[in-house]
Amino acid sequence: MSDRAEALRTDVRSGFSAAQKWLPAKWFYDARGSALFEDITRLPEYYPTRAERETLAREAGEIARVTGASTLVELGSGSSEKTRLLLDGLRAHGTLRTFVPLDVSASALDEAVAAIRADYPGLEVHGVVGDFTEDLGLLPGEPPRLVAFLGGTIGNFLPAERIKFLRSVRAVLAEGEWLLLGTDLVKDPETLVRAYDDAAGVTAEFNRNMLRVVNDLLGADFDPGGFAHEAYWDAEREWIEMRLRATEETTVHIPGAGMTVHFAEGEYIRTEISAKFRAGGVAAELAESGFAVERWWTDAERRFGVSLSRAVREG
Structure with a gap:
């Protein structure tokens, strides 16, 4: 088996x-x-991807400037489409050397890696097939690293599991390295239900x-x-x-x-x-897990939050 x-x-x-x-x-x-x-x-009802992409497109340059990341790690990378905004920002800033996508689906990862390698010649791409709840120790890459956990996937964890997961991310980062986290925000129930039950x-x-x-x-x-x-x-x-x-x-x-x-x-x-989250709750959970929020952004309609946090000294 x-x-x-x-x-x-x-x-x-x-x-x-x-x-x-x-x-x-x-x-x-x-x-x-x-x-x-x-x-x-791509569905009309499913706003999170568009809202997050809007924010990343606007702030990718600032993310690159603040982090100066040499390695971009994406957890649960899927097709890595939104990640291209970060890759472009980091490459324009001149610091990017390595991209490490991790995904549980080998087929999706293979396609994403092949596409990134074709479109970003000279970039080291190390795809890792794994479960981001268990396999963070497999991640290669030179510091400073920026770990991106996008799409609101953090919301799939129960509260205690979220803290455990965030602490596991903190455990593989050195002090001063970075976490970019996407969090869907609380809003009217009709909009939320439609996003998960499309026509x-x-x-x-x-x-x-x-x-x-x-x-x-x-x-x-x-x-x-x-x-x-x-x-x-x-x-x-x-x-x-x-x-x-x-x-x-x-x-x-x-x-x-x-x-x-x-x-x-x-x-x-x-x-x-x-x-679904509120800004104060996101900051509190990150602080409990060893991160300090340095930047907080939303899309124009305030539907989706993106936080950039720095790993801080523990204890």
């Missing part, structure tokens, strides 16, 4: 044994899932792709069409939950996990949380 299948088996055993079934959002992604997410970023049904297919990943890696017999996509705004916790709800009673066999799982009609799997 591959390392990836082994990791999924662990998560399936844990998540499907819980009273409220769940799986981590990272299991959306294989080649198909990565392609579907790229489609989502064309692309997000629904992306959500169901998690079941296909379980089928492919663990030999399960999920019928993805038997689960309805839902996006729910939890106002108390200020996060969106994505769910897959069984449309009828069903039993699923998962040989690779040694499990048979029963779903009652209406029972759901929580496949993602996407927390």
Whole structure:
């Protein structure tokens, strides 16, 4: 069994044994899932990508000036499209030597690396296939480094997990190195729900792709069409939950996990949380994790926040 299948088996055993079934959002992604997410970023309802890109386009030069980064590391790089704005800013500033994209999807990473190498001759590009919650120690690159964690992906962690993750990033950085973090901001529920439940049904297919990943890696017999996509705004916790709800009673066999799982009609799997943030909360969590916010930007409509933080002396 591959390392990836082994990791999924662990998560399936844990998540499907819980009273409220769940799986981590990272299991959306294989080649198909990565392609579907790229489609989502172009949907009219999905504002985060456009809002973040607007801010990066405006501030890339300032990010390069403040950090003077020699190495740009991107966690969960996907296609690396927004990263080109940072690459251009750093190259124009004259400091950029190395780009290190890390992604769980080997196919998406291979495509991104090939495209970056073709468009940025002379730039050292070291693609790393890995899980950014576990494999940060694999990252090469000379300091000063700028780690970019974009797209609001930090919102997929529960609060305690966010602090643990941010501390793990801090642990691989030297004092004075940098973190660029994208955080979706709290706004009206209608806008938020539409962003995760688009009219064309692309997000629904992306959500169901998690079941296909379980089928492919663990030999399960999920019928993805038997689960309805839902996006729910939890106002108390200020996060969106994505769910897959069984449309009828069903039993699923998962040989690779040694499990048979029963779903009652209406029972759901929580496949993602996407927390939304306020500026003060972002600064507080970063401070707790060993970072000091040096710059805070939003798009013109204040939908999405981008923070640039410096790793500070701990203790």
